[in-house]
Amino acid sequence: MRTILLIGAGKSTSYLLQYLLQNAEKEKLHILVGDKDPNNAIKLLNNHPSSTAIKLDIFNEDQRVNAIKKADLVISMLPARFHIEVAKDCLAQGKNLVTASYVSPEMEQLDQQVKNKGLIFLNEIGVDPGIDHMSAMKVIHDIREKGGKMVLFESFTGGLIAPQSDTNLWNYKFTWNPRNVVVAGQGGAAKFIQEGNFKYIPYNKLFRRTEFLDIEGYGKFEVYANRDSLKYRNAYGLEDVLTLYRGTIRRVGFSKAWNMFVQLGLTDDSYVLDNSEHMTYRAFINTFLPYSPTDSVELKLRHYLKIDQDDIMWGKLIELDLFNDQKTLGIANATPAQALQSILEQKWTLDQDDKDMIVMYHKFGYLLEGKKHQIDSSMVTIGQDTRYTAMAKTVGLPLGIAALKILNKQITTAGVIIPILKDVYEPILKELEDHDIVFTEKSVPYLGYNPQKEESTI
Secondary structure: OEEEEEEOOOHHHHHHHHHHHHOHHHHOEEEEEEEOOHHHHHHHHOOOOOEEEEEOOOOOHHHHHHHHHOOOEEEEOOOHHHHHHHHHHHHHHOOEEEEOOOOOHHHHOOHHHHHHOOOEEEOOOEEOOEHHHHHHHHHHHHHHHOOOEEEEEEEEEEEEEOHHHOOOOOOOOOOOOHHHHHOOOOOOOEEEEEOOEEEEEOHHHHHHOEEEEEEOOOEEEEEEEOOEOOOOOOOOOOOOOOEEEEEEEEEOOHHHHHHHHHHHOOOOOOOOOOOHHHOEHHHHHHOOOOOOOOOOHHHHHHHHHOOOOOOHHHHHHHHOOOOOOOOEOOOOOOOHHHHHHHHHHHHHOOOOOOOEEEEEEEEEEEEEOOEEEEEEEEEEEEOOOOOOOHHHHHHHHHHHHHHHHHHOOOOOOOEEEOOOOHHHHHHHHHHHHOOOOOOEEEEEOOOOOOOHHHHOOO
């Protein structure tokens, strides 16, 4: 019997646990789930005979080490900043580790020690990062194997609501960590390469510099740039590529509307609001507007943002109940971003009948025998319900599949790694297809640089 320790039983673990439990008998697995509230795990485990839920406080070193000692492999579903303590324990105890999070500098520093012990610390094996790496590298390697030279790579992912649940004016609800949505794009200018030129978009312009894409059967979407598109240039072997651009997918119109919050200062997370706990929604909005002894909050806001009362942008603000003078934030010492998140969660939490959707799209441009070619690759996955979501599926299944491949010695590359090697991504992508996570690839005329990318929505 082999034991997999899963640390953290949050929203993204439903499909992961389902997958592991379905394979428990065949693979001789025992699934040990540690969470600070074991009830979170108990609900998902449903008394499965090959599982145990335990109380595990990640800040209690004895609890953490004792749980890791019992495992053959550890899957950490903790917030990214807590992985490093788990990783150090896994290194000390000689246990393999799998996470869906970006490799932190602290994690990267463990690489040689992990290699020395012959261990595998596989990170970035969720959806984005994760499935994006694997699906991109598959096509890039295929292009190179037939003699092609990459000149363009664009990659976009979005967690959205499914078309049948698209019932608000924003065409959006939270399908993952709301905080990450509210503070997206902060901490520096977005950076990418366009036709051999470095490009930068400051945060205050980020949501007005969008490009558009069409996904067959699902319509039109927009994309805003990720903070650092060049992060994987070396890892992907794209040092000489002329265009390298990564971004986040939203429905058309979202970015223009979100930009209102940015321009008002509502997404700022650098200071706290006085008396925020008792501040009404209306007072919160008024805090960022000029004083007037006569003008209403609504009138001041429309004037500040230069929008008319019949503008769809105004309708989107009204829909969020931002001018309510009865509802209070209820959060002490809240930053503007935390206050905004609290308001949005009242409107953008998935309803019982809602389904979410993951959309991923890659564009590959390459030279072959003196001619330019392009491949477009896309994937759409729709969730089952609010527990078995598309987000949980695309995060959890790659984690579960990778864990078994490591236990069964089908993935053997030691060190702190991400899934860009063929022997890692190939078997995982193949099994994901059995779960209807499938990419559609098609050759299209080479489009290259699109001048509208920079000017379309400024």
